[in-house]
Amino acid sequence: MVLKPTECQVNNGLTSGPKPRLVFCATSGEEMRKCEHWSQAIQRSAWNAFDYDLSCKVATDKDQCMNWIENSMAHLVLLDPGEVFTAGRYHSLVPVMYELYNNVKEKGYYSVAVVKTSTSSYIRDIRDLRGRKACFTGVGHMSGWVIPISRLLDEELLDIRDCNNMIKSAANFFGDSCAPNSLIDKNNPIGNNPVSMCALCSATHPDKAKCSGSDLYANFEGAFQCLATVGDVSFLRHTTINQMSRFKRINKNEYELLCPNGGRRSVDSYLECNWGFVPSHAIVISSVTLPEDRAKIQRFFFDSVNKFSPQSTNRDYLSGQPLKPSFNRFNQSFSMKSNLTKYSLLEDKLRNDDQFSLFGDSVKYGAMNLLFSDETTALSP
Structure with a gap:
């Protein structure tokens, strides 16, 4: 260069x-x-x-x-x-x-699954996510795609589809979802990925193409907005809810973490209720x-x-x-x-x-x- x-x-x-x-x-x-x-x-x-x-x-x-x-x-x-x-x-x-985060003490963060407190009667375990509306930060993102999909595979909840096409496997497990970049050529080489993985995505802004990396529901802030507006679960960074509480004045008590081993915890209990550690950006x-x-x-x-x-x-x-x-x-x-x-x-x-x-x-x-x-x-x- x-x-x-x-x-x-x-x-x-x-x-x-x-x-x-x-x-x-x-x-x-x-x-x-x-x-x-x-x-x-x-x-x-x-x-x-x-x-x-x-x-x-x-x-x-x-x-x-x-x-x-x-x-x-x-x-x-x-x-x-x-x-x-x-x-x-x-x-x-x-x-x-x-x-580096937290005054150089941390070289990464945790991936968490966030659900609404109001859904506690019917989403208590990761198996309860079948058929639910999921909000991902973007296909290929570590916290918002790779770790949760890998965990669901480890739990044998995802069926392997079409030569390990994880987008098709996720579509077979979740209901309508938003997984930005599901349909771009790199992730959809033969053009038959399920459109259900983009069904919840938003194209209400002229500069933000639906289901692309610029979708209104892409990335951490967008995936949270997807959950708050239309979703059942969102896979986020462990700090996202507290960020939104400070920045958007949301009531963080309306959200909880869904633990991969079952049960729910408060959004501040990410050390005991996370889906995996993510290295620094x-x-x-x-x-x-x-x-x-x-x-x-x-x-x-x-x-x-x-x-x-x-x-x-x-x-x-x-x-x-x-x-x-x-x-x-x-x-x-x-x-x-x-x-x-x-x-x-x-x-x-x-x-x-x-x-x-x-x-x-x-x-x-x-x-x-x-x-x-x-x-x-x-x-x-």
Whole structure:
């Protein structure tokens, strides 16, 4: 991968040489807006030590992002572990950074099955899911597809259909469902996957194609909305309900976890009632990226975390050691605290007069998990 330099820039009186530009692939208008704010924050930084400038490009879904990166039309996108497998197998993409959660204590999360409290009289066991309306985050997603389907296979509840076509097996078990990407060519090579796996999906927005990766019911937030609106069960990240409680003001007491070994638990009992552990999401790049460019890209993310994340541990993950106060490359006599103070004085405010935050900030942009998972507190190679 060849990263082309941009025009020379002047940053707070300091003239920098030509910089290559990284293109981050966004998949929604909200994500694009956050990405542009990130780019602006880099440009306006009072001590811009970044190796790259940042541009943003919006795609219809993650599949298009993968295609763009493979064809050098973009450089970066965040994927869940199931998507990382797809990206490597079909597009020759590889991880360059992984998310870390809960102040670097966690390198993943749990897959859970969420049901409505009102259905407790007839959904008490995973066998009770037969014929029910299921909401998946997307075919191939680890938490919202791979783990639950694998568990149902282990319990011998799914019949093997058509040379291990898991979409057909799931359709034979569940009732009408929403499993985004069930009908795309990659997952439906001979074109006869059951349309029932898309029956609950929504195409009420002109920019969001029904049953695609951009469906209104795709991903964690969408799969929860599917459950709340039309579904019986949704397979989510263990933090999703609490996120929705904070972000959408839903009453989390109206939802419970369905345990794979039977029974129900509260949404906060995910350690005792989960379907499996999911590794961290990853930022991927082209496999042809040179090692020296890969190292610079990692440094770009370290710099972004340390400058634009108040939750950052300020740890240099290349060395494993805390960043030294003299980390600024322009003037080694400046301390980290001094630089951040100067940054706050010289930085132009974003449109809402608030400092840019790399992680979280869902309320500001009106959507969850933009560019990174909201729970992310650091990044690691």
